[in-house]
Amino acid sequence: MSDQLTNDNIMAALSQVRDPEIGRDLVSLGMVKGIDINGTAVDLTVELTTPACPLKAKIESDIVEGLEALGASAVRVDWASNVKRSFGGPAADLIPGVRNTIAVASGKGGVGKTTVAVNLAVSLARDGARVGLLDADITGPNVPLMMGTGGAHVTGSGGRVNPVISHGVKMMSIQYFLTGDAPVIWRGPLIHSAIQQFLRDVEWGELDYLVIDLPPGTGDAALSISQLIPLSGAVIVTTPQEVSLLDARKAIAMFNKVNVRTFGVVENMSGFVCPDCGGEHDIFGSGGGTTIARELGLEVLGRIPIEPGVRSGSDAGVPITSAQHPAADASAAAAAMRELARTVAGRVSVVAAPFAEAATA
Numbered sequence: 001m002s003d004q005l006t007n008d009n010i011m012a013a014l015s016q017v018r019d020p021e022i023g024r025d026l027v028s029l030g031m032v033k034g035i036d037i038n039g040t041a042v043d044l045t046v047e048l049t050t051p052a053c054p055l056k057a058k059i060e061s062d063i064v065e066g067l068e069a070l071g072a073s074a075v076r077v078d079w080a081s082n083v084k085r086s087f088g089g090p091a092a093d094l095i096p097g098v099r100n101t102i103a104v105a106s107g108k109g110g111v112g113k114t115t116v117a118v119n120l121a122v123s124l125a126r127d128g129a130r131v132g133l134l135d136a137d138i139t140g141p142n143v144p145l146m147m148g149t150g151g152a153h154v155t156g157s158g159g160r161v162n163p164v165i166s167h168g169v170k171m172m173s174i175q176y177f178l179t180g181d182a183p184v185i186w187r188g189p190l191i192h193s194a195i196q197q198f199l200r201d202v203e204w205g206e207l208d209y210l211v212i213d214l215p216p217g218t219g220d221a222a223l224s225i226s227q228l229i230p231l232s233g234a235v236i237v238t239t240p241q242e243v244s245l246l247d248a249r250k251a252i253a254m255f256n257k258v259n260v261r262t263f264g265v266v267e268n269m270s271g272f273v274c275p276d277c278g279g280e281h282d283i284f285g286s287g288g289g290t291t292i293a294r295e296l297g298l299e300v301l302g303r304i305p306i307e308p309g310v311r312s313g314s315d316a317g318v319p320i321t322s323a324q325h326p327a328a329d330a331s332a333a334a335a336a337m338r339e340l341a342r343t344v345a346g347r348v349s350v351v352a353a354p355f356a357e358a359a360t361a
């Protein structure tokens, strides 16, 4: 038994370990939930701010290093998580059980917003978070098909509506209210009231993250959402072509105008790895996302390659990141999507940190 291995000394050592994302130490963030000392073996429970923590390995190695310096011979970290809210106040009343909201948007259509939103939601759920996915594209709802729920219909009673659940994600879409393929031609006020109902009348329950798939452009749906509920932040999807980048700038400007933080840019369809020759081809160019991100002081949150399995997975209702997709573990695009989800979860935790503090103060 090392005499240095006391509760106090361990806490002091852990107060030197920082959560690299939030930039503060584990003790002052209240992340250390239990310490069990058995001779020179130490078991601890650390509560992360997201189960999709991008820097778990780094935190773990820093903990082990700190405790070994005190004489510990075996350190076991049990991970727990508690996702905090990143907003407060009456604006959040419409969605009382929802802790964070992530809008996925783009200026230009067809760049892969829905694909990114769906895989973001599925990845967060696979990491253990409670996730909802709201299809805010009222005129071109694509979430149901991509999640394999194209034929689902809403259920509920007493004015409450149950979400449809697939791949571990709770969803709502106008598609679940429609019969047949009749196109939806709705104008602004109706779009606003449909989205309001999706938020207010759906039994979302407790959600760590509500991912919102927005229609292309800077129209009514994006404005409605930002007026109705607080947004933790927006993720802007672009492809590397110049025209897509130009439109991405407009989307970012719109979010700035309504005081919604943009987490950063996702460059989708960034390069194609040829399955025959193994060479990488820049079909739409590459690096354009980096250029606008730099220009606007934003971050590139991820780069997703073009991969046939992404499209076929979407068409078949099995997203590439779903455990049910046969290529989920081999696909570079799936790996990029899962990493993107963790990066975004990390950014949300940073936004939530001051709110959590205010709530416990």
Ligand SMILES: Nc1ncnc2c1ncn2[C@@H]1O[C@H](COP(=O)(O)OP(=O)(O)OP(=O)(O)O)[C@@H](O)[C@H]1O
Binding pocket: 106, 108, 109, 110, 111, 112, 113, 114, 115, 116, 137, 140, 142, 214, 215, 216, 268, 269, 270, 304, 305, 306, 307, 308, 309, 310, 311, 312, 314, 315, 333
């Ligand atoms: N990385 C990728 N690799 C291969 N195909 C992709 C990739 N990303 C998206 N796609 C395909 O591109 C098409 C358009 O994607 P998606 O529907 O997600 O775009 P969108 O921006 O939501 O479009 P809209 O503006 O119509 O809402 C889909 O067929 C999708 O499967």
Ligand SMILES: [Mg+2]
Binding pocket: 113, 114, 115, 137, 142, 214, 215
């Ligand atoms: Mg879409």
